[in-house]
Amino acid sequence: MTERTEPGFDALHPPSRELLDDCVHCGFCLPTCPTYQLWGEEMDSPRGRIYLMDLAERGEIELQGAFTEHIDACLGCMACVTACPSGVQYNRLLEATRPQIERNVERSRSDRLFRSGIFALFPYRRRLRAAAIFGLAYQKLRLNRLAERVLPPRLRATQALMPPVKLRNAFASLPRRVKPDGPVQRRVAMLSGCVQDVFFHEVNVATQRVLAAEGCEVLTPRDQGCCGALGLHAGREDHATKHAKRTIETFEKLPVDNIVVNVAGCGSSMKEYADLLADDPEWAERAKAFSAKVRDVTELLAELEPRAKRHPVKAKAAYHDACHLGHAQGVRAQPRAVLRTIPGLDVVDLPEAELCCGSAGIYNMVQPEPAAELGERKASNIRAVNPDLLVTANPGCLLQIGRYLDGDIPMFHPVQVLDASLRGRPLP
Numbered sequence: 001m002t003e004r005t006e007p008g009f010d011a012l013h014p015p016s017r018e019l020l021d022d023c024v025h026c027g028f029c030l031p032t033c034p035t036y037q038l039w040g041e042e043m044d045s046p047r048g049r050i051y052l053m054d055l056a057e058r059g060e061i062e063l064q065g066a067f068t069e070h071i072d073a074c075l076g077c078m079a080c081v082t083a084c085p086s087g088v089q090y091n092r093l094l095e096a097t098r099p100q101i102e103r104n105v106e107r108s109r110s111d112r113l114f115r116s117g118i119f120a121l122f123p124y125r126r127r128l129r130a131a132a133i134f135g136l137a138y139q140k141l142r143l144n145r146l147a148e149r150v151l152p153p154r155l156r157a158t159q160a161l162m163p164p165v166k167l168r169n170a171f172a173s174l175p176r177r178v179k180p181d182g183p184v185q186r187r188v189a190m191l192s193g194c195v196q197d198v199f200f201h202e203v204n205v206a207t208q209r210v211l212a213a214e215g216c217e218v219l220t221p222r223d224q225g226c227c228g229a230l231g232l233h234a235g236r237e238d239h240a241t242k243h244a245k246r247t248i249e250t251f252e253k254l255p256v257d258n259i260v261v262n263v264a265g266c267g268s269s270m271k272e273y274a275d276l277l278a279d280d281p282e283w284a285e286r287a288k289a290f291s292a293k294v295r296d297v298t299e300l301l302a303e304l305e306p307r308a309k310r311h312p313v314k315a316k317a318a319y320h321d322a323c324h325l326g327h328a329q330g331v332r333a334q335p336r337a338v339l340r341t342i343p344g345l346d347v348v349d350l351p352e353a354e355l356c357c358g359s360a361g362i363y364n365m366v367q368p369e370p371a372a373e374l375g376e377r378k379a380s381n382i383r384a385v386n387p388d389l390l391v392t393a394n395p396g397c398l399l400q401i402g403r404y405l406d407g408d409i410p411m412f413h414p415v416q417v418l419d420a421s422l423r424g425r426p427l428p
């Protein structure tokens with residue numbers, strides 16, 4: 001890649017003038033923007049970033065330098081989309097801007113290598129399993145203490161996110177078909193994910209069990225891979241497109257009503273395949289049909305008539321809205337409604353609930369300092385409501401918040417809490 005020398009965007013899908021002009025510069029989005037909260041800097045607010053995109057679209061500023069720094073600092077949390085009274089689609093603006101940076105801006109060698117390392121590891125289950133073996137040895141030898149002293153900030157942050165590794169789970173495979181005991185209410189196919197399946201395999205097991213108990217037949221194809229979410233949110237269009245096509249190919253041949261996903265970031269990108277592939281004549285209709293079937297697991301459970309008996313779970317559960325579920329997909333009521341079907345469970349909201357925890361895809365690895373401040377802030381907001389457990393629907397949030405709660409409060413995906421209630425067993 002060569003660095004672009006002319007100012008402004010290239011001609012390949014730049015942010016559209018129409019979308020840019022929707023912003024009336026009112027500033028209502030500023031208080032909900034995590035980076036504006038941290039630094040109080042206009043160019044690190046949604047309004048400032050839209051202004052920068054506007055200047056770049058007019059060819060008045062270069063992409064390298066300050067432009068890239070302010071866009072890189074954005075978490076892509078979409079709190080500004082929720083807050084904006086004018087309906088500005090910052091999500092679409094950002095998703096058009098990031099590929100421009102990836103194509104046209106030459107990053108430093110270390111930045112390039114670090115980002116390439118992330119994309120060579122996280123979307124691939126086999127490589128993640130190999131990393132899990134290394135991680136287990138690393139944790140047993142307590143090398144993290146040494147790492148805290150010697151590693152540079154990005155690597156230090158990345159190793160600190162590693163959850164306790166259970167090799168049995170990392171290498172376990174899910175049954176391909178799980179049937180309900182009674183009549184089938186819905187036929188669904190499940191995305192098992194990359195990080196989710198290797199480090200949070202028990203969440204996938206709970207998802208299959210809960211869906212079957214509620215009357216779903218669940219198909220989990222073995223030949224599925226990464227859905228492309230990390231690439232889509234980081235501006236790596238080729239990566240996102242390749243994995244989106246492969247995911248569509250795998251799932252479209254299955255005779256199912258819905259494609260269910262228990263990872264907020266993956267669900268949000270799978271619902272965006274229709275936009276991602278809109279210009280591809282071979283894929284546009286297939287992507288549209290695929291996206292229309294995608295449901296977060298809590299969305300699907302809220303659509304179904306509860307069928308299985310719930311046993312009490314006597315606990316106070318703080319619910320954290322993952323940004324890619326709440327802000328990006330507008331799924332806020334459903335997880336709370338599902339949790340409230342459990343007798344004895346007191347579901348409470350967090351102060352500053354709209355603020356990102358700092359996870360944001362690869363953000364906590366590439367921008368460790370602001371991510372750490374946001375992680376500490378989220379942990380202190382969680383402690384403020386004094387819960388028995390924290391519930392959230394995204395592995396990235398579980399890893400990030402887990403780091404800053406430091407084992408003080410147990411954490412679960414909503415389906416794990418429902419699974420414990422349906423089975424009448426204590427939470428794991």
Ligand code: SF4
Pocket residue numbers: 022023024025026027028029030046047050080083084085086087088
């Ligand atoms: S993005 Fe929306 S809320 Fe923010 S300044 Fe523009 S119009 Fe106002």
Ligand code: SF4
Pocket residue numbers: 032033034035036044045046049073074075076077078079080081090
């Ligand atoms: S996506 Fe999040 S971090 Fe980025 S401008 Fe919007 S509110 Fe701020």
